[in-house]
Structure formats: structure tokens, C-alpha cells
Amino acid sequence: MLRGEKVALCGRFESDVPILQRELYDDIETRVRSDSRPWLPVPDLPSASPYWVDSSLEDAAVFSVVALGEGDRLAGEALLWGIDVHNRGAHIGVSMLPEFRGRGFGTDVTDLLCFPRRESGAGRVMGAQRRRRPRRVGIPSTPTASNLLGP
Numbered sequence: 274m275l276r277g278e279k280v281a282l283c284g285r286f287e288s289d290v291p292i293l294q295r296e297l298y299d300d301i302e303t304r305v306r307s308d309s310r311p312w313l314p315v316p317d318l319p320s321a322s323p324y325w326v327d328s329s330l331e332d333a334a335v336f337s338v339v340a341l342g343e344g345d346r347l348a349g350e351a352l353l354w355g356i357d358v359h360n361r362g363a364h365i366g367v368s369m370l371p372e373f374r375g376r377g378f379g380t381d382v383t384d385l386l387c388f389p390r391r392e393s394g395a396g397r398v399m400g401a402q403r404r405r406r407p408r409r410v411g412i413p414s415t416p417t418a419s420n421l422l423g424p
Contacts, residue, residue: 275336275388277381282336282351285326289337292347293324296370307368324350332356338382340373348373351382 275282294315298304304312315321326335333354340348349369356363367382 275385276341277385279341279376279381280348280378280385281339281341281345282382282385283339285324285335285337285350287319289347289350290319290322290324292370293337293350293368294319294322297350297368298323300371303371338367338369338378340378343373348378349382351386353386 297307298312298315301312315323319325333352333356336351337347338349338351339345347370349367351368352366353363354366365383365386367379367386369379369382
């Protein structure tokens, strides 16, 4: 178990699967923003859920996120996927349950997932975020050809 300031990362328990399925996957709007694969209905069986951990995963490490000080409740999921041992790289995935979003839990999870990077000497961390409301930076409220193309 990895412990941070607000969360702990532990192995996925079978009892976590229905909660993650209901709160993250069955919320279609959130799911399509957080995964590049299309949303498809799945049977109501734990083994059919995308949160079911298959022991054949060789290039992924799957964690359940537990909120410390919140009754040690399940707060979301975290994973390292596409692990490349030779080049010391991986992708990070973090999905928090709705009631735990916006409270710094995701930042703590990211710090914990980057700990092996700091210890192994990997050179860089790159991140991407999908937001519900994308920030508009430098885009005028009424775009025209002149203010889009510049002077």
C-alpha cells in the first residue's frame, strides 16, 4: 500500500468493482470524457466490468484509491498502464468518484504514482487532462477573422 497525505493506493478488491462500475462507468457522460474507447453497455457481472482486474495484465498496475480521514472509503481508481520497463515509462490514469472531485485527492494520487519515477530516475512526466468545461485561453468572446489571425 502506498500512503499519501490524503489518499492511499491499494490493490483492487472485488467489492470495489460494483462501486466503480456504478459511479464511473455507468455515468456515460463522464466515461466518454475519460476513456478513448467507446462506451458500451456491459452485463451486470463483476467479471464483465472494465474495473475487474485480470491477472493476465502484464503492462499495467491497477489500484483502488482510498480516502484517508474520510472513513477510509473508496474514492476512485488509479492505474499505471502501458508500462515500458526498458524505457522506464508509463501512462497514468486517475478517476475519482464524483463526491471526491475537486478536493486535491487526484493531485495526491498523481504524486504517489510518480514516486517510482523519482526513485528510478525516469527523466520526465507528461500529463493530459480532459475537463468537463475546457478553459478558453486567449480566445476572444466574439471571434472574427481579424482577431483570430492577428494584425
